[in-house]
Amino acid sequence: YMVLLCYPRCTTCQKARKWLEANGIAFEERNIKDNNPTLTELKDWHQKSGLPLKKFFNTSGQLYKEIKLKDRIPTMSEDEQFSLLASNGMIVKRPILVGEEFVLVGFNEALWKDALGIQ
Numbered sequence: 066y067m068v069l070l071c072y073p074r075c076t077t078c079q080k081a082r083k084w085l086e087a088n089g090i091a092f093e094e095r096n097i098k099d100n101n102p103t104l105t106e107l108k109d110w111h112q113k114s115g116l117p118l119k120k121f122f123n124t125s126g127q128l129y130k131e132i133k134l135k136d137r138i139p140t141m142s143e144d145e146q147f148s149l150l151a152s153n154g155m156i157v158k159r160p161i162l163v164g165e166e167f168v169l170v171g172f173n174e175a176l177w178k179d180a181l182g183i184q
Contacts, residue, residue, distance in 0.1 A: 067092040070102065071160040081160040081172040088183055092162070101154030102161075107147050110161065114168040118146055121170060123158045 069085065069092045071078030085092055102110070111118055119138060123129055134156070138146060150157050162169040167180045178184075 066165070068095055068163045069093070069160055070095050070097045070154075070157075070163070072097050072155070075159055077172050078160045081162070081177075084172070084174065084177070085162075088181070090181060097154035097157055097159050097161070099154075102151060102157060104147055104151040107150050107157075110163060110168040110170075111147075113163075113166075114170055116170060118143060121150055121158055122146075123156055126155055128153065128155050 067090065069078075069082060071082065071094065073079075073096060082094065107121065111121060114120075122134060122138065124135070129135070134149075141149070158170050160172055162177065162180075164180070169177055169180055
């Protein structure tokens, strides 16, 4: 059972959804803007992903640029970063694929194939 967090108008998210469907992967879709990740989810996913926390930020997003996060993140504590991510789904990098054993952030076909055991 997997959850795909995405923003319907994001082309990368659309690509990821089509890829999952083409590979016969069952998933539940969740709109990251309408139903943004909670603090608890983010902390859990960060731990499962093995990625640095900064990888969870949507660095190409408008909001990220508007509130000048590039300059602010390095001086923020981890708790402050988690709170910020939980405050608005549009700040969070997408798509995010959450499985039992893994969390994939951003769509990278090779990494997704590997995590899902697809040849």
